[in-house]
Amino acid sequence: MTRFDQDGAVPGPEALRALERVLKSRAFASSNRLSQFLRYTVEQTVEGNADVLKEYTIGTHAYGRRSDFDPSQDTIVRTEARRLRKKLKEYYEDEGKLDDVVMFFRSGSYVPIIRWRQSVEGLVSSSAAPREYLASDLWVQGDGVWVSVAPLSAPAEEREASSFAFGLAEEILHRINELQGVRAVAAPGGVTGNTGNQHPQAQVIISGTVRREQDVLRVIIRLTSASGLMLWSQRYDAVMERGALLKMQEAIAAALLSRISPREMIVQQFSGTPTEALLKLYTEVLAAEALLEESTLTSISKALHLFEKLQSKAPGYTRIDCGIVQCCVGLAQRGMHTAEKHVSRAVLVARQAVLQSPEQPEAHSVLGLALAQEWKWAAAEESFRTALRLGNQHSIHRQFGMFFTHDGKTARGVGASSVRSENRPFFHAAEGFHGAFFLLQPLAC
Numbered sequence: 001m002t003r004f005d006q007d008g009a010v011p012g013p014e015a016l017r018a019l020e021r022v023l024k025s026r027a028f029a030s031s032n033r034l035s036q037f038l039r040y041t042v043e044q045t046v047e048g049n050a051d052v053l054k055e056y057t058i059g060t061h062a063y064g065r066r067s068d069f070d071p072s073q074d075t076i077v078r079t080e081a082r083r084l085r086k087k088l089k090e091y092y093e094d095e096g097k098l099d100d101v102v103m104f105f106r107s108g109s110y111v112p113i114i115r116w117r118q119s120v121e122g123l124v125s126s127s128a129a130p131r132e133y134l135a136s137d138l139w140v141q142g143d144g145v146w147v148s149v150a151p152l153s154a155p156a157e158e159r160e161a162s163s164f165a166f167g168l169a170e171e172i173l174h175r176i177n178e179l180q181g182v183r184a185v186a187a188p189g190g191v192t193g194n195t196g197n198q199h200p201q202a203q204v205i206i207s208g209t210v211r212r213e214q215d216v217l218r219v220i221i222r223l224t225s226a227s228g229l230m231l232w233s234q235r236y237d238a239v240m241e242r243g244a245l246l247k248m249q250e251a252i253a254a255a256l257l258s259r260i261s262p263r264e265m266i267v268q269q270f271s272g273t274p275t276e277a278l279l280k281l282y283t284e285v286l287a288a289e290a291l292l293e294e295s296t297l298t299s300i301s302k303a304l305h306l307f308e309k310l311q312s313k314a315p316g317y318t319r320i321d322c323g324i325v326q327c328c329v330g331l332a333q334r335g336m337h338t339a340e341k342h343v344s345r346a347v348l349v350a351r352q353a354v355l356q357s358p359e360q361p362e363a364h365s366v367l368g369l370a371l372a373q374e375w376k377w378a379a380a381e382e383s384f385r386t387a388l389r390l391g392n393q394h395s396i397h398r399q400f401g402m403f404f405t406h407d408g409k410t411a412r413g414v415g416a417s418s419v420r421s422e423n424r425p426f427f428h429a430a431e432g433f434h435g436a437f438f439l440l441q442p443l444a445c
Contacts, residue, residue, distance in 0.1 A: 010101050010114045010115060010116060012046040014101060015042065015045075015046050015101065015103075015114045016042070016043070016046060017101075018099065018100075018101035018102075018114070019038065019039065019042045019043075019103070021096070021099065022038065022088075022096065022103070023035050023038065023039065025091055025095045025096065026095060027087055027090055027091045027094070027095060028091070031087065033063070033080055034080065034083060034084050034087055036062045036063065037058065037062055037063075037084050038084060038088075038112070039062075040058065040061060040062040041053055041058065041062075041105075041110060041111065041112050042103065042112050045111060045112055045114065053110040053111050054110065055071035055077045055078065055110070055141075056069060056071055056141075058077045058110055059071060059074065059076060059077050063076055063077070063080075071141070072140070077110070081105065081110060084105065085104070085105050088103065088104055088105075089104075092104075099117065100116060100117055101114065101115070101116060101117065102114075102117045103115075106315075106316060109316065109356070113355070113356075133277055133281070133313055133314040133316075133317075137275065137277050137278075138274065138275055138277055138278035138281070138316070138317060139264070139266050139267065139273065139275065139278065140272065140273060140275055141271070141272060141273075142271075142272055142273025143183065143270045143271075143273065144181040144182055144183050144262075144267055144270045144272075144273060145181060145182055145183070145203055145262055145267060145273060145274055146182075146183045146185055146201045146202050146203045146204070146273075147176055147183070147184055147185070147202065147203070147204045147205075147206060148184075148185050148202035148204070148205045148206070149169055149172050149173040149176065149184065149205075150169075150205055150206065150207040151165075151166075151169055151207075152165035152166070152168055152169045152207065152208045152209060152210055152219075152221075153165065153207075153208075153209050153210070154209065154210040154211065155211065158211070158212050160212055160217075160240070161210045161212040161217065162210075164210050164245060164248075164249065165208075165209075165210040167245070167246070167249050168210065168219065168249045168252060168253065171249045171250055171252075171253040172253045172256065172257070174253075175253050175254065175257050176257065179257060179261050179262075180261075180262075180268040180269075180391070181261075181262045181264075181267035181269070181270060182261070185201060185202055202226055203225065203226050203273070203274070203279075204223060204224070204225060204226070204231065204279075205223070205224050205225075205226065206221065206256075207221075207222050207224070208220050208221040212240075215239055215240045216237055216238070216239055216240070217237070217238045217239075217240055217248070218235065218236075218237050219235070219236040219237075219238065219252055220233065220234070220235050220236075221233070221234050221252075225276065225279045227276065229276075229279060229280065229283070230283070231282060231283050231286070232259075232260060232283065232286045234256065234259065236252050238251075238252070259289070260286070262274075263318075263319050263322075263360065263362050264317070264318060264319065264357075264360065265357060265359045265360050268391075278317075281310060281313065281314055281317065284306060284309075284310055285310060285317075285319060285320060285323070287306065288303045288306035288307050288310065288323055289303070289323060291303035291306065292323060292326055292327060292330065295330070297331070297334050300327050300330040300331055300334070301327075301331065303323065303327050304324065304327035304328070304331070307320055307323040307324045307327060308324065310323075311324065316356070318353050318357040318360050318362070318363055319362070321349050321350075321352065321353040321356075321363070321366075322350075322353060322362045322363060322365075322366045324345075324346075324349050325346045325349050325350045325353070325366040325369065326366060326369065328342040328345050328346035328349070328370075329342070329343070329346050329366075329369050329370060329373055332346070332373055333373075343370065343373040343374060346366075346369075346370035347367075347370045347371065347373075347374065349370075350363070350366045350367035350369075350370045351367060353366065353367070354367055359390060360390070361387040361390040361391030361396055362387070362391075362396070363387075364383045364384070364386040364387035364390065365383070365384060365387035365396040367380075367383045368380040368381070368382075368383030368384040368387065371383060384396070
């Protein structure tokens with residue numbers, strides 16, 4: 001699927017005519033480098049080759065770099081991309097302010113978005129705004145994220161806790177292999193080895209402790225970067241029941257990995273790997289998502305504030321946009337007097353998320369969630385089904401289950417929600433969202 005198959009699509013011939021108008025303008029006539037960049041990327045997109053538009057191909061084809069061109073050493077493509085975004089913004093604010101067709105690049109992407117002006121609703125100017133991080137600062141070419149599972153520690157005298165810790169580490173390591181975009185590497189010596197030694201390729205380390213008090217096991221899991229940065233820590237309390245230890249290990253592992261798993265397609269498809277800058281943002285994203293899942297009016301409002309700050313830092317990080325959509329929906333569901341405004345914003349941000357990351361399941365899922373608030377049932381269901389075709393995330397099953405239940409298809413809703421329940425028994429806050437879904441009142445569309 002090319003960029004022209006979506007809403008606001010511009011046919012190829014029209015796109016090429018728009019390209020020539022831009023290149024003949026005063027803004028571009030004196031800039032051969034930017035003209036080369038724009039011509040190459042637009043023509044490749046029109047021909048259906050948008051997937052080849054990477055730093056390396058642009059450097060070698062548009063700028064004539066040799067075959068040994070190394071983007072990590074020669075930053076010409078990134079530098080020119082920033083200049084091109086700025087130059088396009090200037091053009092559409094001046095000479096091209098009446099153009100019917102506009103083209104722009106979202107932050108961190110080298111694929112031009114080509115749309116009829118009336119369909120983009122401000123995306124042109126916002127895409128070029130200066131930010132703290134571009135997507136190219138967050139991901140580099142690579143093969144996913146490498147995760148090491150360290151032995152979980154427990155007091156030597158507590159045999160049950162020690163046994164549980166060993167089994168839980170094994171369960172986490174096993175389940176990591178099922179995650180898209182993640183490569184599991186065992187610590188030297190395996191999950192029983194020395195906690196001080198880690199695999200040299202590991203970017204993220206999972207470690208933790210298990211303690212027992214009477215019949216309660218307290219598990220604390222920590223996520224740290226290879227440089228020692230604390231990314232996340234979460235506590236789970238589980239009551240020990242005869243014959244239920246394996247299920248507890250499975251439940252904790254599933255809850256943890258559902259929380260921390262990568263969602264950006266560049267990582268899931270093993271075509272990129274996160275940078276240290278991304279890991280720093282990731283800590284804040286997880287904190288905002290935890291507030292969202294507390295499911296109170298106060299916590300959702302705080303989560304929205306955090307997501308908005310993160311969006312200003314990294315507009316190319318679609319997971320942040322999805323968080324904003326869920327916050328807006330959550331606030332609307334709780335009967336705020338600004339509910340209609342929150343729903344409108346949720347739909348707008350969700351559509352932008354789909355536009356910038358059309359292959360990311362979560363983007364389509366939150367669009368379905370937002371459209372359901374406008375009672376656009378058919379469009380919402382189609383968005384959910386698109387999300388499930390693209391991926392099999394627990395959050396999508398939960399949201400789809402909520403949708404079915406509210407749409408009167410209770411049996412199907414319970415079935416979809418049960419997928420989530422089996423995999424995320426520690427996610428109690430979901431019930432708050434589920435209950436609020438039934439309180440919806442029709443809003444002006």
